[in-house]
Amino acid sequence: MVGRGGRLSATSTCGLDGPQNYCIIGHLEDEKKCFSCDSRQPYNRYTNPRSHRIENVITTFDPERRMKWWQSENGVHEVSIQLDLETVFQFSHLVLTFKSFRPSAMLVERSKDNGRTWTVFRYFAEDCGSSFPGVPVGAGSSVGDVVCDTRYSGAEPSTGGEVVLKALDPTFQINDLYSPEIQELITMTNLRVNFTRLLTLGDTLLGRRRRNPQDKYYYALYEMVVRGTCFCNGHASQCVPVDSPRGDVVAEPGMVHGRCVCQHNTAGSNCERCRDLYNDSPWRPAGHSDPHPCKKCNCNGHSERCHFDMARYISTGEVSGGVCDECGNNRVGVHCERCRPFYYRDPRRVQNDPDACVPCDCDPVGSLVGGPCDPGTGHCVCKRHVEGDRCDRCRHGFYGLSRENPDGCTACRCNPLGSVETPYPCDPVTGQCFCKPFATGPMCDRCVSGYWGLGNTVHSCLQCDCDIEYSDMCNPLDGQCPCRPNIVGPRCKDPALGYFLAPLDFYLYEAELAAPLQGSIIPRQRIPGQPVTWTGPGFVRVQHGAGLRFTVNNLPVALDYYLVLRYEPEVGVAAPVRPLSPTDVSACISPFCPMGLIPRMESLPSFCSETKLEEFERYRCLEVASQLGPRILPEVCKDLIVSMSALIHNGAVACRCNLIGSYSQSCSKFGGQCNCKPNVISRCCDTCAPNTFGFGPNGCKPCNCDPRGSFLEMCDQASGQCACRPEVSGQRCDRCRPGYFGFPLCRPCQCNGLADLCDPVSGACVDCRDHAAGPHCDRCVDGYYSNLALGEPCQPCLCPDTKASGRFFARSCSKDPNSLHVLCHCEPGHSGPRCDVCSSGFYGNLALPEARCQECQCNNNTDPQDRDSCDPVTGTCLRCLHHTYGSACESCEPGYYGNALAHNCRECRCDPRGTEINMCSPGGSCLCQQSSGQCPCQPGVAGISCDECQQGFWGFASEAGCQPCDCHPSQTPRDRSVLLCVQVTGQCPCHLEFGGRHCDECGENFFQTPDLQCISCDCNVDGTARPSCDHHTGECLCRPGVAGSLCSECAPGHGPPFPDCAICHDCWNLWAENVTMLQGQVERISAVVKQQDPQLHPSYSPWLNKLDAMLDNIRSLIRDPTAETEMTEKLYEQIKYGCLSLPSLQIEGPAEDQEVPCGGQGSRGAVQRCEGHAGRIQAEEEGGKRQIGQPACGGLGRSGEEGEGPECHQSL
Structure with missing residues (x-):
């Protein structure tokens, strides 16, 4: 940062507005704990040592550089330090050396667009989870990961602590430093350090007396080191100072400058582009093995600039992509290889001659695009209808050479129907055609006044033939005459x-x-x-x-x-x-x-x-x-x-057809008669014809006066009423007047004075009064009684009340001529003298208004003769039959099922063992679903009678009832949609290697490995019992007389053939114990031999060969349990006495090893082979076992022990 103090800024600095006190926690035990900061003037060791501006953090290599530092204001948590570089640099690392505690939380950001956008480099915090939630903690998985680092936070050390940030973490291997991802990480124009939280401690000493405990909490920085290089994309070996906006150059010793001295034909502050004339290939940053220099464009010496065109570069097979700019000497083209428009190349001059392109000599009015010529020959390029060496005249058949005309000249458009054929179709200047008689116009394309139809006759036009009463002029094109209003047609006719x-x-x-x-x-x-x-x-x-x-x-x-x-x-x-x-x-x-x-x-x-x-x-x-x-x-x-x-x-006269009386608004062309609807007359169809009436949308209707009842044929045209005789009425006079009947001989009605009207045809009276009825009002209506013939009025029937009261339950009544009592004729369902009692099978509360006796609705499940089968008031069914019940006997009674309406209720057939207990009575009968008969089954039970287990259950007949099969899902066949089992035993269908009721253990002839897999025992089926092997160890369980790991051979003491294995003769048992002992001894000898040094003394070789031969014989004997007794005895003697002639040999043991004769002095650790057959085996074997022979020397042959003497030197 040397020379860039003016580009370094901080958002908080102590003492800028005046002196500000602060305290140092490290001086709490000193007498002077607090000091003053005054940064109104820059730091000076002698005149202003209390100034702590931000430029103090720049490295000066001063021996007393720890005397100055930057310090923030007291108690401010969020403080930023920002470095704004004058151009793009490549960042290496950042080192911050603090005078105060390091921040509790901070982050570092970079920008590559002069501070418009920022990207976080890394987070630093003592507690990343609370300071920066969501940010990964620790090392990232790749070089560009943004993580939170806890190594540079905390209370230790209290001063001199560092925060280090490396742009490229050295723990990651970077293969290509020029890759876009790496360049994105290290390229920047601005660097910003954001302190977000102060590290605070207890206030035990300062806090008691100071008013502001924040005076001891601030950021203080000795030094800020930013390492990097100028960014030149690998196209420069040195950088020089960047020109300032004022024109001066800032340069100090040790300053890293930012303007590259470009090589490889590149240019720009960072060599980020090619030089003006070197863009024939795409710009690329330099690599380790290839500097990728910019290639010069081929502009034939007519330009000093070019640009790169990727499309051209690809089209040329990545050979050339340069396009020349601002070609001089009247040149154009990618390589300035062509003359510019309006110029052509002199064939006598070379390509790079500055005077090779000369102007064209073409008339700009008749030439294309204002006068360009062929770039190779100089020939003018005429417009489409222009000719001549200079393109200065119209072609034959064209006229009016014009600059505005894109074709130069306009074609003579003489109408052949009205023009005369001549060598020149029209005047080459004006374009006027030569016309036939009665034709006119510049193109002879219209007739003179009073004529029309160009080309229709020999004389080209016809004279107008218009109606004499108006005009003799017509349209020159189609001969249409000018018509008066509302007249049409070519001749207005x-x-x-x-x-x-x-x-x-x-x-x-x-x-x-x-x-x-x-x-x-x-x-x-x-x-x-x-x-x-x-x-x-x-x-x-x-x-x-x-x-x-x-x-x-x-x-x-x-x-x-x-x-x-x-x-x-x-x-x-x-x-x-x-x-x-x-x-x-x-x-x-x-x-x-x-x-x-x-x-x-x-x-x-x-x-x-x-x-x-x-x-x-x-x-x-x-x-x-x-x-x-x-x-x-x-x-x-x-x-x-x-x-x-x-x-x-x-003109013509409007039709004015009546909208109602005519079919349309049009009329006949001559006379104007409209198209009238039926029975409508007059020209406009607005009047009914004689003997019709009712002018309307359907025309007029005929009067149709009935001559039997009318005086005239005509009727009123508005109403249609005909003129009727006195006793006749109706619009057509076709019926009798009210009170008369029998048209046309109308006579008065006969109704006993009880009706005014009667049927006009039959004479039956209508609307009889005083409760009378009948064709002549000669009887009473229902609900009344009388003898009208005697002139008595009709009286109401009381059954039990009048018909108007709503409590009338009879069809009618009559008067008994003998007793003169009124007899009620009851309606169905009613009975009694006054019909006020419901009949059997009917019910109703007749005391209520509008009540009636209704039939009991018991669905034919009661006895219709039983008066008590239903409640006489409510209608509730009381004595249901056919095992039905309910208010209407509509359901089967409990314990029965079926369709009660069809009289087919049947008893439930539930098995008590599988039916829910609470649905069965102690007597054994159970309830079922009343429509289907389905019994309510216990869990796992199925069937309409609950008499079998569901799929996947078993044991219906057992005390426990149906239980789940619980078949192992992966050890049963997979092609079953449900894991079924045998419903009687519960046995699941297992795969071959599995067994048990649930298929959760290994099957017969299989055993379970430690990793819970079932492996075949491979036992011989003929030699095993059942089960054939142990399920846990896989050991085959042989039947008596059979032996071997797979039970595939006869056991000792049993002779062939296998698998019969009969018991051997009793003499075999005499040697069985000796053979068994020999087998153990052979195994021990074999183990000792394997432990010996192969480099033994040569004198042992004959003995060892002899011993190997004997061991082979022993192995054969052991493998053959049926060996003959003589052979076994002979071999035993050889083993027993064969060792007497063997020399001594060295055997490694736990004591010091040395070569000594058997029984010699100092033979520690020596173990002799043959001695093992007699002495050592005897000592190791249990005391009760029988010994095979006696050794030549007893004991181990150690010095001073048993076995000393000349005889022992002859044995091991």
């Missing part, structure tokens, strides 16, 4: 939808509506299929001398009109007519229909030519149009009438 063109006789005035009306209206009914020769409802019969006055007030324009009268002659009469207009008209007097006004064509100014008038008269258009009924107009007449109608009405 058709009305629009919902409109019509009026005929000549459109203005009609019905005689029925004339005033004053002197005559009678003659309605005429329309008959389907016959022509209608009248309008309106019919005709008016005009009497002689009478007149009709018509009101005309709806003419659209004032014109000359023809007056037309329509009639049907009954008598021929001639009379003068005095019209209001000056025109004379002749007419016949007869039944009139309407009067009509027909406009005169010639009175319309300039309507048509003389030719049209002549045609109108020639075809008798006026006479034809005036006719009534179906007519066919000549086409000439129709065209003239249509034109005249459009002129008079200024």
Whole structure:
């Protein structure tokens, strides 16, 4: 940190605002315990030694450097010290040397973005769990783990204690220091030490007299050492000072600088990028074996800068990724290898010639993109419709060279239907085409005024053919003429939808509506299929001398009109007519229909030519149009009438069809007749036809007056009421009036004066009064009695009360003619003289209002003849049959089950041994489920009668009842969904190697190992008893006469063949004990031989060979229990006396070993082989055993002991 005092800061420093007292715990026994801190000025050994600013912690190598330190304010727990470096450094380690106690808890953080974000390096605490909960304690599992360290906290030492932090823990092996993970750990721009808790002690000496006990608790730091290097990514061998913002350079002796002197063509404060012209390969930090230098870009000498493009680098197979920037000399391209737009390369110059690219000579108006040329030849690139060496003229068939046109020129778009074929389609400058007659426009694409249909004829256009009454101009494209309102069609001859063109006789005035009306209206009914020769409802019969006055007030324009009268002659009469207009008209007097006004064509100014008038008269258009009924107009007449109608009405006339009386809003195009619903007439369908009424959505309904009861056929058009005779009524006069019957011969009803109405057909009286009933009100209703024939009124029956009281229980009553008593005829379920008692099988509380006797609901499980089978008041069933019970005998009684409603209750069949005890009586009967008969079983018991064990249980017949099988889950077959056992014995089905009732022990011929596994004993089946082996040791249990570890051979004293093993002859027993002793001796001799040094004296070899031969014979003898007696005796003699000629030998023992003759002096520890067969075996064997022979020398052959003498030297 040399030279970086200005970059070091602390959040708390004592004495910055003035002197501040503090005490030192280490001076508690001294007279001077407390001191003063004044940090308003920097530290000076002579003038200000009490200043304890943060820069005091920087190492100075001063011999008296312990005279200065940094100190925080008293009692402040959370204090931070922060080092802000001027650039990126690589951190190595941190050492803090404290003057005070080390903190009870602290942490160290680092930042690599100039303090914007921080990452914890490590936590330090005396008690990590309470200070930093959740942080792992102790050593981490990897080098980057954040843990809590307890080694640098605590009260000892009280001063001079250190806190050490190493960025890379040396306990971990780091293979690659340049890996991103390691670089992330050691790279930083800022370091911050956060003290979070002071270490405090008791206040036994200071606390009693001081007001503030916190004066002795603070942080004091002698030295803060931060080790690291400048961060150059391995591309520099030295660093120089970093320029300050003011332009000066801070440099002190021993200061670690941060600006790298980059090598390998790198640049930047930390050599973190390549130099401007060295980006042909990706920048990478230097490695141990490869410095990864930056590669120079190939810019052909036309640029000093380039950048790296990863996509290009990958596409070239990681050969080149440099892209040149800011190419000069009019160059572009990845390597500045091409001329820039509007330039081309002079083929006479080389690639790196600065003057090789020369400007293009192209007209910018006709050239693409403003005038670039081919970069290799200099040829101009013309727009699509431009040609010429300089792209300065339009191609054939195009005109109007323009800069704004992306194609340069516009194609001549002469319409072939209206233009003339010429060598030049249009003017190359203006684009004007050469047109045919009657065609016009720059492209000859439209007709002149008054013509239409370009290209439809030889002369290209047709003359307009519009209606004469409006305009002779039309649309030049489709010939559509301009029409008057609500007229459509190319020639304006058709009305629009919902409109019509009026005929000549459109203005009609019905005689029925004339005033004053002197005559009678003659309605005429329309008959389907016959022509209608009248309008309106019919005709008016005009009497002689009478007149009709018509009101005309709806003419659209004032014109000359023809007056037309329509009639049907009954008598021929001639009379003068005095019209209001000056025109004379002749007419016949007869039944009139309407009067009509027909406009005169010639009175319309300039309507048509003389030719049209002549045609109108020639075809008798006026006479034809005036006719009534179906007519066919000549086409000439129709065209003239249509034109005249459009002129008079200024277009078409609205249909105005009545919404109710017509099917739609449209009408006939000529005449305007709407489509009327049935029995509806008039042009607008707004009037009912004669003899109909009720104008509505369905049209009009026929009157249908019944001629037997009416005077006229017609009815009222609003109500439809016909005119009826006096005793007849109804809208159609088709029924008798009230009080009459028998239409059409209606006569009065016969009801004894007790009803006003009767049935109109049968005459049966309706609504008889005074409780009377019957077709002629000649009897009483139910609940009453009388003799109406005698004129007596009806009296109420008392059964027991009147019918209106609600306590009437009879169907009817009658009067006994003899006793004159009233007899009640009771309803079902009631009995008694007054029907006030419930019958047998019925119940009810008749004292209650509205009560009735109801049938007892006992589901046919009682005796219907038994009056006491149910309660007569409540209806509760009392004497249930068929083993049923309940208020309605609806259930089987306890101990029975089934369907009580079907009379099939059966006795429960429960086994008392398996049924729950509390569900059975001492007598043995048990309760069961009443619908299914299922008995309530004890645990582990199943069956509808509880007479068997459930699956997985056994022992039903035992005293304990059904018990769980408890089969071992892993030692029974796995393919069973339930671990079953034999229900009688409880034996589980075991795997081969397991046995026992629960399969929890080893099976026969298996034994249990210490690790609880069952292993096969492998005993011979023919030689073993049952069980064949011990379940714990695996030892085979042989049957008598058999021996061997697997019981596979005959025992000693038993002869073959196996497995019969018969007992040997008694003579074998004479030698059995000797053979057994020999077997033990052979084993001991074998053990001694194995302990001898193989390097024995050569003189022992013959003896040992002889001894080995004898041992082999002994082994054979022992293995053959049937050896002959002579062989056994012979071998015994050889063993007994064969050792007399053997020399002495050295045998290692517990005493000092030396080679001595048998029985010689000082032979400690020597044990002789043959002596073991006689003396030592005799001493070791129990005293009662028989000895085989006597040794040549007794004892062990030790000096001074038994056995001394010349004979002993001849034996072991």
